[in-house]
Amino acid sequence: MASFLRRKEALSRIYNSILHSKPSSLHRHQPFRSTFPSQSSNNYLFRVSAHPSFSKVHQASLFRNMSTVASIGSNKEGLKLLVTAGPRAQKMVGIWLFGSAAWVFSMVVLGGVTRLTRSGLSMTDWKFTGNLPPLTDEEWLQEFEKYKQSPEYRRVNKGMSIEDFKFIYWMEYAHRMWGRALGIMFALPFSYFLRKGYITLRLGLRLSTLFALGAGQGLIGWWMVKSGLEEPASEYVQPRVSPYRLAAHLTSAFIIYCGLFWTGLSVVMPEPPVESVAWARGAAKVRRIALPVSLLVGITAISGAFVAGNDAGHAYNTFPKMGDTWVPDDIFDMKPLIRNFFENTSTVQLDHRILATATLVSIGTLWWSTRKLEIHPAVRSLIGSTFGMAALQVTLGVSTLLSYVPVSLGTAHQAGALTLLTLVILLNHTVRRPSMSLLKSLPQVVKTA
Template sequence: MKRFSGGDQSRAVAIWLFATAALVFAMVVVGGVTRLTGSGLSITEWKPIMGALPPMNAADWAEAFEKYRAIPQYAQVNAGMSLGEFKGIFFWEWFHRLLGRLIGGVFAVPFVVFLAFRQIPRRLIGRCAVLLALGGLQGLIGWWMVTSGLSERIDVAPERLAVHLGLALLIFMGLVWTGLEAWNGAERSRHPVGWSRGAAILLGAVFLQCLLGGLVAGAKAGFVFTDWPLMNGEILPPIEWGQGALAFLHDQGLVQFNHRAMAYGLLLGGTLYAWQAWRWRLAEGLGAAAFTLAAALWLQAALGVVTLIHAVPLWLGALHQAGAALVLAIATVNLWLVRRSQPRLFMSGPRSRVL
């Protein structure tokens, strides 16, 4: 095996990391479909090895169906479901878990091979090891999420779903960032601290918005208050404050309101960020990255409104979740570009200024 470049970078490693990121992106989308189809609790056991195969005969299917019929979701939501209908939701959850196993193999096996042939730049070995550990943790978090809906609830706890989604997106960001590092080599220039701070705040805000979206999904808040820009004709919907602090995690009106408010803040922040990039004429492509991020935020917000007013049909819900991951990727690349560049920011007048 031959390295494409010098010892500080490896295009082969970068391609491997980007390919794994693409699989994680697919898993995030499939996870959204699994949630929207109500399939997430159809497999009531966690078998990391033996669970790789679906039921192989009629007896196995009958056993899996009987275990599903023992949980509250069946009794309160899907009572009377046929075996054929059960197979429909079962395979979405099975495919979601299969993708997780596939991602583990696609990451772990090349990681060992690249290590053996000393292909991974030394500064990235620790990062890749952390990503591998986070992938294993994600499997545990996924089962922890599922268990919240097997005994007392008819669905998973919203906060656990948000944690599961958030960790998947952290892994996705880490893969994209580390892939860029492997492709381009080590940083050799100092970055302007102020502009980097703004890009980091935007990335953090996008990630927080994704977590709020996870709470909306977990609370099924997208199926209520489907008018816009008001919520049932009001700015602030009725909120069950009797839940205390849990209202911020479980109350359908409040979690949707928070998601909307954060979206407005992101649109404002992203637009100002792009305007400043135009005003100061950022060099080395950073202006294009800023405008791409702002455009992605506006498109995602528009898609969110359309998804909401149509009461979250399956294809729009999946598209909105995919859009969130894409916006997060763009924000990640934008921050990486800012930190790896040393642009001169020029005002329209004779004085130059670095933020």
Template sequence: MSALCLASRFCRGLKASHIRPVLARTSVTVAAETAQKTAIEEIPTVGKKWVGRWLFGCSGMVFGAVVIGGLTRLTESGLSMTDWHLFGKRPPLTQAEWEREFAQYQEFPEYKLKNQGMSLSEFKFIWWMEYGHRQWGRTIGTFFLLPAAYFWHKGWFTRAMKKRVLACGILIGCQGLLGWYMVKSGLEDRFKDPSDVPRVSQYRLMSHLGMAFVLYSLFLWNALDVTYPAQKLKQVSAQALKYRKFAHMTKGWVFLTALSGALVAGLDAGLVYNSFPKFADRWIPSDILAFSPTLRNFTENPTTVQFDHRILGTVALGLATTTMLWSRRVMLPPRAYTAATALGAMAWMQVGLGISTLLLYVPTSLAAMHQSGSLLTLSFAIWLTHELKHLKKLPK
């Protein structure tokens, strides 16, 4: 008998009852694997609630760090602590400890060239300002790390969220190191002329502030993603797609304007020309290209830095206003209209704060509000672009 005939008889001898259990087991296995994958990619309702609150809390903490950092810069307190420890150090408790800390500060350029004759009580004020800023940063690390570890253990992070959480953790660590790298630039013995003003590098200050803005943006975007998912439209128009691109461009310009503000702060450029809209009696100041080579003027010449910041701020105002008005003529998700209005209104308020700060010779309260306003303006731009995230292509 041939092998083909034997195989045929064997197949006819099999009953359906022999096959059904195998198929059933296969179906159960596939269903289980599918359910497991779905569980991995979804966050439970209670998890979404707490992860969203945690992310909003982290963004609020970073916002607070930017405000405190601005006050530290405005009160010229950043160079009062001349050493750095990863986990911080205990503040002075006795008179002898305070005098020892003060004596250490007196060895560095800021005291020698600028603050000679400072009293111990005056030193205590700037020391506590810088100490508070550093401790706030360490508190952010704790506020981020402990809940992140718990939520990760509970399985409340999707795969995508795990990558974002890791990115935020790395940024927090780098931000602390960059902060000390920035302060160190003001402690270096590079200020020889008695007319020099000891200050941190404006490049490092811009990097430090820029990283804080990036970290804040990541926290806020993900908090919105978890708590208030972007709404979808049934019909997406070509105008809506153009509007989305314009909103992203506006957000990028607001970020660029904020970075230029860091250069203004780093060079005390707000104290160069305290008139508006002209620079004294000129539309373009005479010393705008005083440095050589020419490129140095854009980052090291206080006049040019202030001029550029004014131009960037004016353009940002125009973009935000256009974004607000254009939204009335385009079909958008419902919450996008509110976000666009908030962005336009905040941009006008921010420009008003900037002009007032300039005309009043940079009072601490107004200058701090102006810096905080830049982050609020960016917040509304982030909210708007988040609401537009599903407007990617026209329906087929």
């Protein structure tokens, strides 16, 4: 509000100086009569900015902020803000939501480290509220004895020392407690903002749903771990969690993250950055391509969960061929046929390779097809960044495969998937359709002279 008033005063001074120096040029325009500009006052701003006496610096500043000003000023004409207590409240809620999203991001990365270090099955029981870790040697021995009864110890870690057990236990314990801490960090500010009246009913319902999903995520996590504590069907099979349950756990985390990040963007940026009708049309063309590309990115990320759940990254550690062939002979060995796409190591890895390649090609096509479009510079920059991240993610995936899935590269690859998903969410939010009131207030093109 304060920054807008300063811009209003500066524009008024410029207008008055122009009016006094050339009374015939702008004598029909009226000065500001309201705090927020209406559609006619937006046209007034555009006409003043196009005047030769209006400096390029002031002009660039004006158009850079027009969409934000219009989004606030058009609230009475149909734009429904998620936070209505003013800019300060918007900033506070936005910081909280972005902080929560970053916390979920760290949870996904920590979960990847836990899985890659085979720490996820070290805790053989679970309590919703959590419990204290072992504090004495006797308590550590008791926990170790529980772990010795698990299939993973008998078939994989037999003879493990107590010190090695402590490492994997602490990894899993940190992952679980980090999730519980997120619940507290989310719930306390949520209660505060509700009490202050910052949050609208629509936002409150959305955040309540995300909070419920977060609480359910703990249950899904234990449901997943429990599958790894069961005796495998064959003595030649290593115990591991169900790939279906792992995919459900990861998908749930992705949904919570996307919901928090999108909502945070909607709070701090209620209108997309459009400054002309031409840019709005360009954004619409980008949107038609970006949405299916985003779905492909999400499907590729989820297919990675099945790669992890089947330990498929430890098979066929060659690229671009899988061993000596392009397509392994056993990709359809399981019956019924559908099982191969979720449980067959060869098929799961082949699917992930195809999906990753298709994702890179589709994002590259998006970048190529939008090179000559009239779009906001921020949109163009986002498309380039997304293409670069997709190329980096494919490079990380190939490097992880060729290196037999070391913890460092495997973790970076999982973080890269969520980073790429973040960029496509940001792109879709940036090119979303503006409100009708904002569209009506826009000039046909952005004039720079």
